[in-house]
């Protein structure tokens with residue numbers, strides 16, 4: 001069965017468009033307004049980060065946002081409570097490190113996501129070989145588990161990753177952690193092309209997609225992009241207004257480009 | 260069958276261990292697993308490593324019977340002298356193995372995390388010897404309390420980068436080294452400093468440190484005609500402890516891993532996942548990793564290697580704690596009684612032995628003296644003010 005996240009992305013793709021999924025660090029002061037600003041300015045779905053003490057896949061910007069959120073007392077429970085009140089009409093995915101899931105317990109965490117109205121989960125330190133137990137619980141609860149495909153994956157690994165992915169396949173844009181880069185890495189489109197070749201699921205590029213031009217460049221090959229540090233940076237500097245302007249700018253660029 | 264486990268491809272010791280890393284690093288861990296197995300079974304690699312351990316690190320390290328302390332405490336105390344290795348701690352055993360392996364894999368660069376700086380110094384040393392570039396991540400708190408080692412690393416040609424995130428200690432240095440590795444994996448080997456991290460590290464690092472226990476088993480046999488009643492080591496990630504436990508795991512010896520009260524993963528933690536492994540971990544009610552607090556930078560870590568969690572879970576090893584004050588007393592006790600200044604890390608083992616001696620009267624106790632205390636003298640000067 002196709003889940004809500006994948007169905008929503010497919011609708012955009014089938015209509016000839018490209019998907020835009022901004023990332024917001026949950027619990028950061030003003031994050032709920034930032035999520036609303038994303039939704040109001042053309043996001044197809046939103047990724048909400050559950051801050052973790054040891055975010056190994058994140059660069060300085062998201063690390064800092066996570067730390068501020070934690071210092072402000074954010075917890076998975078408090079974030080879920082706020083998510084429940086959002087009612088913004090587009091699917092939500094949480095991005096969380098595995099200990100958050102493991103500590104709560106797989107079934108409980110999956111059920112908490114369902115209760116909060118979240119469609120999907122991205123767990124960047126839970127690779128294929130370790131994902132089995134969580135995926136059983138997530139599948140049973142109807143939570144779509146997005147899997148990451150990395151530039152280092154050999155050809156025989158990508159189909160296994162894509163096969164297990166629900167929602168979309170997260171094609172990692174570069175060798176490295178989240179953060180803004182001047183240029184889109186060459187590996188971004190090379191990997192996305194490799195993934196596109198072996199799956200019919202939506203393929204979105206994330207990590208190192210930093211502005212509208214890069215989003216368009218990435219979407220020449222992929223079905224769309226996830227934008228993290230660039231969005232969080234704007235949230236930290238200019239609040240929800242800056243987030244809204246930025247998302248609208250990227251949306252506009254994606255909509256104007258001819259594919 | 261030995262209690263010492265060889266994990267399968269799932270990297271598990273019982274329920275602990277595994278490989279919880281970003282997808283980007285999975286192929287590198289798989290490649291390392293294969294390369295290590297290949298090298299470990301290759302007599303030429305083993306001969307190269309043995310030669311380095313002998314002619315460069317100074318192995319075998321001797322055992323010393325502590326007559327003064329034995330008399331004072333009513334036990335028969337032996338020390339395994341890892342403090343006498345080149346660079347001053349057990350860390351060199353693992354590092355020579357990993358750097359030799361990194362070269363064999365065609366890597367040009369290593370990254371390492373360090374707490375007390377001993378693993379960083381050992382890494383910088385091996386990189387200098389074998390011609391690899393070396394970058395060491397170290398928390399800013401540790402940089403302040405281990406200045407000497409920072410300078411030593413730089414002298415050896417390594418780049419030392421201060422880590423300002425989180426608790427600015429060992430845990431955060433591991434995070435930063437992993438972030439570097441995610442970005443540099445094609446040319447770089449992550450030279451992890453303890454029996455922790457994703458598979459195959461806990462297994463591989465233990466194999467490189469087994470030499471401690473294997474030597475000590477023979478040495479104790481020669482000295483006493485039998486194996487000791489107690490084998491005692493400090494536990495940060497747990498590499499020196501796993502090294503010496505390996506030699507005695509199938510004997511009746513009680514295995515004691517001493518943790519700092521402020522970094523007691525086994526006694527105060529619960530199973531959790533961080534730094535690529537499932538193991539006991541100090542954490543809060545939501546799974547946020549707790550910040551450890553220990554006088555010793557090398558033990559200031561909220562987790563522990565997965566094999567220790569396994570040994571604790573089956574009751575084969577015990578993991579008591581000692582307080583910072585007991586450690587300071589242990590540090591002085593060994594210095595004054597034996598003329599050996601221990602590293603603050605293994606002063607934890609000394610502290611436990613002196614506290615528990617009353618319950619071990621007449622017993623033979625082998626303690627792993629994992630490192631020498633020179634690096635800690637500056638820090639201790641500010642604590643033992645009446646001596647300055």
Ligand SMILES: Cc1ncc(COP(=O)(O)O)c(C=O)c1O
Pocket residue numbers: 348349374375376377378452453454493494495496497498499500556557558602604605629630631
């Ligand atoms: C002398 C010494 N002993 C012990 C340790 C702790 O590490 P492990 O528990 O891996 O032996 C360190 C770490 O820095 C050390 O320098």
